[in-house]
Amino acid sequence: MLANSKLIFRCSDLLKLNHLKKSFRYASTHRVVGTFGETTQILPEDKKFVVLPPNGPNSSDSKPLVVLFGWAGASVKNLSKYGEVYRNYGCPTIEYILPTRFIFRHSEQAFQAVEGVFTELEKNKNRKTIIHCLSDTGVLTFQGLTIAAEMKDKTFHPSGIVWDSCLGPRPNVTLPRMIILTAINWLSRMRDGMTLAEAVRSSATDFRDLGWKNFIRRLQGLETKISCMNDVWAGYWARDLKTNIPELIIYSKTDLYIPYKHIEDMMLPNRQKNASSLDVCRFDKSDHVAHLLKHKDVYIKHIHQLVDKVEKS
Structure with a gap:
């Protein structure tokens, strides 16, 4: 009888442990370790983002909310030009630019800088969301957003993604x-x-x-040392991300920062496997994060097509 009661006690403990595991299944394992010795202080200005309403009569609650993550060194004015493409189509936007010191050196703390964006998204969690990543800095910021959610024991699931001038290889230093x-x-x-x-x-x-x-x-034959979240280069994190949602990749054959062969050989096959649908927009000639400037009509057409897919999904 005593042996049976012990067995019952152990089984009940196991059930409790399993319940606890399920309760915290979203908690992130990411830790800030100070890759280069020191960590950085997160300042109020690091968390600043811009929320803008849609333009014109096309807006409705069915239109997705679009989060635009800017490239390294982008200005608010630069990024707003991309946001305007969505706002003119009836979508509200959130626009955020990760400060430069979080790139390579303090990338492991990017989730702390972007946690305010996640808080804003929580206010609109019943609305579909599109993430638009500009350059690999945008991808890094997106990765940070997912970890910011996990740190709060939550998850973030966008309804669509635009990979714009990004998904480059892990940096090699010369x-x-x-x-x-x-x-x-x-x-x-x-x-x-x-x-x-x-x-x-x-x-x-x-x-x-x-x-x-x-x-x-x-x-010495060693890998480049850079700061990463969960020890994964943001480009590889994005390559292997399982989403099952509509996605759009925009790139150019003349982008000096993102080799188009890397996109076609390494990234497209993985995104085609992990997304519910993948549209590809390749330009023969335009610079890094300059596709809107050089090919405005075609660029906007592809963006609108993705918005329509997300809205109908």
């Missing part, structure tokens, strides 16, 4: 490339509001840790 990247980071940090001295000092530190030290690692 000194010439790092010099260019350091210059871009310096300009971006000036745009983020840093003083000249702060931007120079921050960019010099990046060149040392991300450039020179990774160059030495490459000579």
Whole structure:
């Protein structure tokens, strides 16, 4: 009798443990470890985003809410031009640009910077949502959004995704490339509001840790060391993301940052497998995040087609 009661006790404990596991099944395992030693303080300005209503008479509650994640160094004005494509078609938008220091160096903390966007989405959780990622920084921000949700024991499931000038390979460091990247980071940090001295000092530190030290690692046959969430490069996270929703990939044969062969050989097959439908928009000639500028009519046509698919899904 005593043995049976012990067995019953153990079974009930097991049931409780299983219940607890189910209760916390969405909790993220991601931890901030300080890839390069230090972590960064999350400032109020890091979390700033813009919410804009639709333009014109086409708006209705059935139109999806669109979240646009900008590229490194983008301005609010730059990103708003993309948002206008959706607003003119009746969709409200949320627009957010991840500050530059979260790219490569403090990427593991991107979820903290974007948690306010998730809170805003929770207010509209009954509305379908499209995520529009511009460049790999947009993908990194999207990854951070999903982790921000998991940190609150929730999940975020968009109804459609636009991969625009993104899904590039994991960065490999060469000194010439790092010099260019350091210059871009310096300009971006000036745009983020840093003083000249702060931007120079921050960019010099990046060149040392991300450039020179990774160059030495490459000579040793080691992988480039960058900050990632869940130890996964954002591009690989997006490659393997299982969504079963409509998606659109926009890229160009002349994009210097995102090799089109990488998109066609590595990314398209995986997205075709993991999305319910995948539309592909390839341009023969347009620069990185410049497809709207160079091919406005075709670009807008593809965006509207995706919005229609999401609205009808």
